[in-house]
Amino acid sequence: MLKTDLHQGWTVRSAGGRVPSEIAASRLPAAVPGTVHTDLLTAGLIADPYLGANEAGLAWFHRSAWLYETTFTAGPAAPGERVDLVFDGLDTVATVEVDGTEVGRTANMHRGYRFDVRHLLRDGEIPLSVRFDSALEHAERFEEQAGSRPRPYPHPFNAVRKMACSFGWDWGPDLQTAGIWKPVRLERWHTARFASVRPSATRDRLTVHVAVERASDAPLTVEVTAAGHTTRVDVVADQATVELHVPDAPVWWPVGLGEQPLVPVEVTLVTGDHVLDEHRTRVGFRDVRLDESPDEHGSRFTLIVNDREVFVLGLNWIPEDHLLTRITRERLEAAVDRAVAGNANLLRVWGGGIWESDDFYDVCDERGVLVWQDFPLACAAYSEEEPMRSEILAEARENVTRLAPHPSLILWNGGNENIWGHEDWQWKEALNGATWGARYYYEDFPALLAELDPTRPYHPGSPSSPGHDPEAVHPNDDRFGTRHEWEAWNREDYRFHDNFVPRFCSEFGWQAPPAWSTLTATLAPEDLRKDSAAFLLHQKAEDGNGKLDRGLAHHMAVPSDFAAWHWATQLNQARATAYAVAHLRGHAPRTMGSILWQLNDCWPVTSWAVVDGSGRLKPAWFALRRTYAPVLLSFQERDGRTVLAVINDRDEPWRDSARLRRVRFDGAELAEVTAEVDVPARSVGLIEVDPGLLAAAEPDREVLVADSGGLRATHLFAEDFDLRYDPAAVRAHAVAVEGGYSITVTAASFARDVAVLADRVAPDAVVDDMLVDLLPGETHTFTVTTAATVDGEAFAAPEVLRSANALNAPAQVG
Numbered sequence: 001m002l003k004t005d006l007h008q009g010w011t012v013r014s015a016g017g018r019v020p021s022e023i024a025a026s027r028l029p030a031a032v033p034g035t036v037h038t039d040l041l042t043a044g045l046i047a048d049p050y051l052g053a054n055e056a057g058l059a060w061f062h063r064s065a066w067l068y069e070t071t072f073t074a075g076p077a078a079p080g081e082r083v084d085l086v087f088d089g090l091d092t093v094a095t096v097e098v099d100g101t102e103v104g105r106t107a108n109m110h111r112g113y114r115f116d117v118r119h120l121l122r123d124g125e126i127p128l129s130v131r132f133d134s135a136l137e138h139a140e141r142f143e144e145q146a147g148s149r150p151r152p153y154p155h156p157f158n159a160v161r162k163m164a165c166s167f168g169w170d171w172g173p174d175l176q177t178a179g180i181w182k183p184v185r186l187e188r189w190h191t192a193r194f195a196s197v198r199p200s201a202t203r204d205r206l207t208v209h210v211a212v213e214r215a216s217d218a219p220l221t222v223e224v225t226a227a228g229h230t231t232r233v234d235v236v237a238d239q240a241t242v243e244l245h246v247p248d249a250p251v252w253w254p255v256g257l258g259e260q261p262l263v264p265v266e267v268t269l270v271t272g273d274h275v276l277d278e279h280r281t282r283v284g285f286r287d288v289r290l291d292e293s294p295d296e297h298g299s300r301f302t303l304i305v306n307d308r309e310v311f312v313l314g315l316n317w318i319p320e321d322h323l324l325t326r327i328t329r330e331r332l333e334a335a336v337d338r339a340v341a342g343n344a345n346l347l348r349v350w351g352g353g354i355w356e357s358d359d360f361y362d363v364c365d366e367r368g369v370l371v372w373q374d375f376p377l378a379c380a381a382y383s384e385e386e387p388m389r390s391e392i393l394a395e396a397r398e399n400v401t402r403l404a405p406h407p408s409l410i411l412w413n414g415g416n417e418n419i420w421g422h423e424d425w426q427w428k429e430a431l432n433g434a435t436w437g438a439r440y441y442y443e444d445f446p447a448l449l450a451e452l453d454p455t456r457p458y459h460p461g462s463p464s465s466p467g468h469d470p471e472a473v474h475p476n477d478d479r480f481g482t483r484h485e486w487e488a489w490n491r492e493d494y495r496f497h498d499n500f501v502p503r504f505c506s507e508f509g510w511q512a513p514p515a516w517s518t519l520t521a522t523l524a525p526e527d528l529r530k531d532s533a534a535f536l537l538h539q540k541a542e543d544g545n546g547k548l549d550r551g552l553a554h555h556m557a558v559p560s561d562f563a564a565w566h567w568a569t570q571l572n573q574a575r576a577t578a579y580a581v582a583h584l585r586g587h588a589p590r591t592m593g594s595i596l597w598q599l600n601d602c603w604p605v606t607s608w609a610v611v612d613g614s615g616r617l618k619p620a621w622f623a624l625r626r627t628y629a630p631v632l633l634s635f636q637e638r639d640g641r642t643v644l645a646v647i648n649d650r651d652e653p654w655r656d657s658a659r660l661r662r663v664r665f666d667g668a669e670l671a672e673v674t675a676e677v678d679v680p681a682r683s684v685g686l687i688e689v690d691p692g693l694l695a696a697a698e699p700d701r702e703v704l705v706a707d708s709g710g711l712r713a714t715h716l717f718a719e720d721f722d723l724r725y726d727p728a729a730v731r732a733h734a735v736a737v738e739g740g741y742s743i744t745v746t747a748a749s750f751a752r753d754v755a756v757l758a759d760r761v762a763p764d765a766v767v768d769d770m771l772v773d774l775l776p777g778e779t780h781t782f783t784v785t786t787a788a789t790v791d792g793e794a795f796a797a798p799e800v801l802r803s804a805n806a807l808n809a810p811a812q813v814g
Contacts, residue, residue: 284407298479
């Protein structure tokens with residue numbers, strides 16, 4: 001097998017549509033892999049769509065066509081030789097020509113393509129071109145033929161196999177990229193090649209399924225080597241299955257439960273003494289199952305790895321950049337590491353994005369981060385007719401095979417909110433009996449996985465109640481399967497979470513703007529207000545700002561000053577995150593999973609992400625890190641009473657004492673009780689709170705505090721707008737230290753949610769902690785890492801050293 005990359009010498013030019021004249025007249029150097037947007041950016045022909053209102057100025061791109069061209073040299077095929085032109089990914093509606101001859105057409109960015117071009121090879125340079133037509137217009141034509149199907153956004157993203165959020169989402173831009181977005185190469189081979197190699201490992205066994213494509217009827221043998229074992233089998237009817245029993249295999253564990261050993265696997269195709277093809281990968285030896293057994297509450301939804309139940313501490317994952325070809329392994333490592341640092345153990349690859357790159361799954365394998373994998377169908381009805389069905393099944397087969405070796409991949413999920421949508425979103429009348437995707441979720445995907453990957457559990461949709469007719473048991477029923485909790489954000493308040501105890505909550509969240517430095521790098525100074533057109537272009541949620549304000553109004557006054565509003569909404573996101581997560585964890589083992597929407601952003605935007613589009617940590621990330629920690633103290637409401645939940649997700653019991661105090665904001669201790677903490681491993685204990693601790697004489701200036709094992713929980717007796725916080729509760733002193741600055745904060749009165757918004761001083765500045773509650777006389781030292789040299793006292797400025805106190809009155813810092 002001889003593989004030659006074809007990544008050099010490409011150009012791209014307009015091939016149709018209402019393209020601006022200066023662009024239509026240009027033939028540009030094209031990066032491959034790449035997209036037209038990134039080439040136009042490199043050439044300076046379009047403004048950065050992530051800045052200001054530039055996205056809106058690129059709507060012309062949606063109905064444009066583009067032609068990629070290059071030449072390559074490849075001598076004529078030898079007798080018996082096969083030569084294939086291989087594209088790993090084309091985005092999306094493409095026509096491929098070699099030397100003026102059309103060799104194929106594509107309409108699916110989620111799969112690869114292979115074209116036999118041996119008959120087109122000759123001496124000298126051979127022209128190669130790929131024309132991309134409008135994916136939007138392709139989708140509209142498909143709708144005309146197959147009928148329109150319900151979706152939440154204007155563009156028919158469900159009528160073409162392109163990343164759904166390419167067409168815009170409630171957190172993403174509407175850019176509709178086009179280009180050769182994955183590698184392209186020429187492959188020359190003879191006799192036979194691997195058509196697919198599918199290694200699958202359990203705790204003590206490796207099974208490798210091989211399919212071959214032949215160019216002759218020569219006898220073939222497959223050899224597999226892994227963990228010091230080698231086995232050879234003959235290929236029969238173009239198939240082979242190799243079984244290796246590995247009783248001494250090192251066991252792969254999720255992060256927090258053990259190590260993540262990865263074992264190299266070498267698969268070789270031979271005929272006689274000749275090596276024809278090779279495949280190398282890595283596997284992790286582990287078992288996984290999903291417990292959905294019935295119980296007194298309904299039925300469980302508990303992931304079990306190597307016979308250990310895992311409480312899922314998860315985050316939803318979207319593409320790390322809307323312009324996908326800019327995503328590097330280094331960016332993926334940084335993003336996944338932020339999840340791990342936030343104490344997460346799972347990422348859910350959401351169904352409106354892409355099948356992620358091999359790099360993503362490799363990084364998760366190495367970090368021990370579990371992956372919940374959606375099939376890429378989201379929030380819409382999907383045609384089951386041809387050619388859509390064949391495209392969806394072809395991409396599924398290819399990607400299930402590709403991802404099979406990865407131990408991090410723990411669960412397959414049929415799609416996002418499609419079953420729910422069919423029941424609740426007035427689809428049935430609109431469909432009038434038309435297909436909507438049920439066959440995929442209940443028949444096609446289970447059958448495909450039974451054939452290709454029976455080692456992993458499958459869930460028909462998030463949310464859904466497996467085993468129940470959706471018309472009899474609602475897909476979002478909290479007694480079964482998975483639940484999405486969006487009433488809290490959309491119409492209620494974050495305390496609405498108390499109304500439900502789901503078996504597994506796979507989506508919930510709260511919005512906030514990005515970090516200040518991200519905003520100021522994205523918007524002009526005059527646009528730094530929540531009603532500016534540019535700011536609103538970066539707020540994609542329906543009535544997003546209205547929901548932010550109404551969410552604030554439940555707890556605190558809505559600031560009129562933009563900087564204060566920015567801090568208040570970020571703080572409310574952090575509180576909502578902590579409240580919801582603590583609620584879910586506090587109900588284990590009835591609830592066994594929390595997957596927050598969402599970890600990351602694909603551009604600078606107001607969204608539910610805890611890490612913004614520039615990779616900056618929002619306050620909510622720090623709240624998540626604290627509430628996803630192995631041990632947690634949390635005051636919670638149970639049956640009309642306040643209790644202290646002691647959450648212990650460690651392998652050893654938590655035995656300690658807890659000091660509970662009711663304290664006035666000025667520091668006077670009004671009541672105190674010591675309680676014994678004795679919570680078994682992987683358990684939750686509830687400590688009843690003495691009534692005297694809850695009998696606040698002055699609810700507007702008292703706080704209930706619990707301390708145990710270096711952890712703290714606080715409970716207020718009124719909302720912020722009724723509390724008599726001291727706005728000058730803290731003073732701070734900063735000194736330069738190696739790598740940055742140390743800021744020591746001392747409280748003169750109760751200070752709630754103390755934070756240092758370090759990026760307001762230097763864009764690269766990162767603080768080590770945030771949202772700290774301090775009693776009078778207590779201190780906390782924040783460490784800021786930055787390469788900048790600044791006046792250290794800038795970190796004590798009112799707009800940088802923030803707290804909840806200062807939102808009720810003008811901030812003062814001593």
